[in-house]
Amino acid sequence: MKFPSNWSRRLGLSLLGVILIAALGYVVMRSGPLAPVRVTVNHVTAGSLSPSLFGIGTVEARRAYLIGPTTAGRVSKVLVDVGDAVEAGQLLAEMDPVDLEERVKALDASIARAAHVVAAAQAQRHDAQARSELATVMARRSVELGAQNFMSAGAVEAKQQEQASAEAASAAADANLAAARQDTQRLAAERAALRQQRENVRLLAPAQGVVVSRDAEVGSTVVAGQAVLRLIEPSSLWIRVRLDQGRSAGLRTELPAWVVLRSDPSTRLSGKVARVESSSDSVTEERVALVSLDTLPRGLSAGEMAEVTLTLPATAETLLLPNPAIQRRADQVGVWRLEGSQPKFTPVRLGLTSLDGRVQVLEGLKAGDEVVVHSEKTLTQSTRVKVVDQLRGSTP
Known part of the structure; x- marks a missing residue:
């Protein structure tokens, strides 16, 4: 039986189509959608x-001081600069005392005058006491003579009235003396307050440390509480690290820590959690812990970034x-x-x-x-x- 030539051609095309469809299906099923x-x-x-906790922290000083005046004034001297090491009690800066010296001298003069007033009051008191004692004796004698009819009743009453007047004068002298002494105490207290104000214009270092900021220059006017200098204790440096709240289960003090400073990424420093803050950041959802280093490296500076890893118990x-x-x-x-x-x-x-x-x-x-x-x-x-x-x- 002989097939037409176009039939074999159709058969070949059909077989080719079947193969293409099978290949397409294979591709779709193996690597297609x-x-x-x-x-x-x-x-x-x-x-x-x-488990471990990881966070980024900042080197901070546990003990930092803002050195400034307690009253408004003008800066007259600044004796240190940023980076200077200072000792406790060292004079760092001084404010213009304005009229404090003159006011202290005026109070000294007032205290000297008050001392003379006290001396005069004491003399008046002694005189009044003597008069009172004499009037008492005379009144007693008059009463005795009156009882013997040697003095009239009016004369006896006059002597008794003199006694009462002398006693009142003595009491007034005592009051004047007490008032003079109180004035002296008040003036002494005012002078002490002025001297304290005079000392307050001298800005002294409260502890041994390093100056990290100089916020006012000579001639600047500052208000009460405004910082002229900022001081930190280098030995109190620690790291404030922020940790994800969702991973902070088990965070507590004394946890061992490993710290890598940005200035020395090849060195791991050992430390421990010194404190866990009682309040968290609700915006960033982070908790804050303070990590102290076992040994402070040389050149450690406040404000440096650090990577902190806390190790929890297995x-x-x-x-x-x-x-x-x-x-x-x-x-x-x-x-x-x-x-x-x-x-x-x-x-x-x-x-x-x-x-x-x-x-x-x-x-x-x-x-x-x-x-x-x-x-x-x-x-x-x-x-x-x-x-x-x-x-x-x-x-x-």
Whole structure:
């Protein structure tokens, strides 16, 4: 039987079309939109976790001083500059005393005058006491003579009245003396206050330290409380570090710390948490801890940035997962667990996290469960997956 020539041609084209359709279907199913999503997986393992906290901190001084006047005035002297080391009690700057010296001299003169007033009051008191004693004796004698009818009743009453007047004069002299002494005490207190004000214009170093800022120059007018100089104690330098609230479980004092300064990234310094601030930053969602160094390096300066790692105690044996396996759907935290070759989203409850990328699993999984770590695309319950050792373009 002989077939027409165009029939064989049609047959060849049909076979070619079938092959092309099969190839296209294979490509679509293997690498097209219907192809399975390639994923890498990991098994839930049991082990101990050594959690750590990491944060960026700033070197600060625990003890810093703002040196300034207690009253408004003009700066007359500044005797130190930025970077100078000073001793406790050293004169750093001085304010213009204006009329304090003259006021002190005026009070000294008033106190001298008050001393003379006290002396005069004492003399008047002695005279009044003598008169009172004499009037008392005379009144007693008059009463005795009156009882013997040697003096009239009117004369006796006159002597008694003289006695009362003398006693009143003595009491007035006592009051004048007390007032003079109180005036002397008041003037002495005013003089002490002025001398204290005179001392306050001398700005002294409260402790041994280093000048870090010079905020006013000679001739500048400053108000009460305004800083002329800023002083820190280099031995009190520590690091204020900010830590993520969500990872700060277990943060407490005395935790060991490792510090790397920006000025020397090749050296790790040991330290510990000296204090945990009682208030947190609600905007950045961070907690603040103060870390002290075991040994202060030479040249450490306030304001320098540092990387701080805090080491928490190791946990008991627990289930562990790599951090990239954790996914969030709406308000749930979970993982994609493989059941056969089908992914299923499984909610989990997590615990501590280590800096090497492992997370503690408290509920939701058991040892040996296979979970997706990385995937080429977002997974759903109906996604077909293909497990591979490594995704294309990822780091081995």
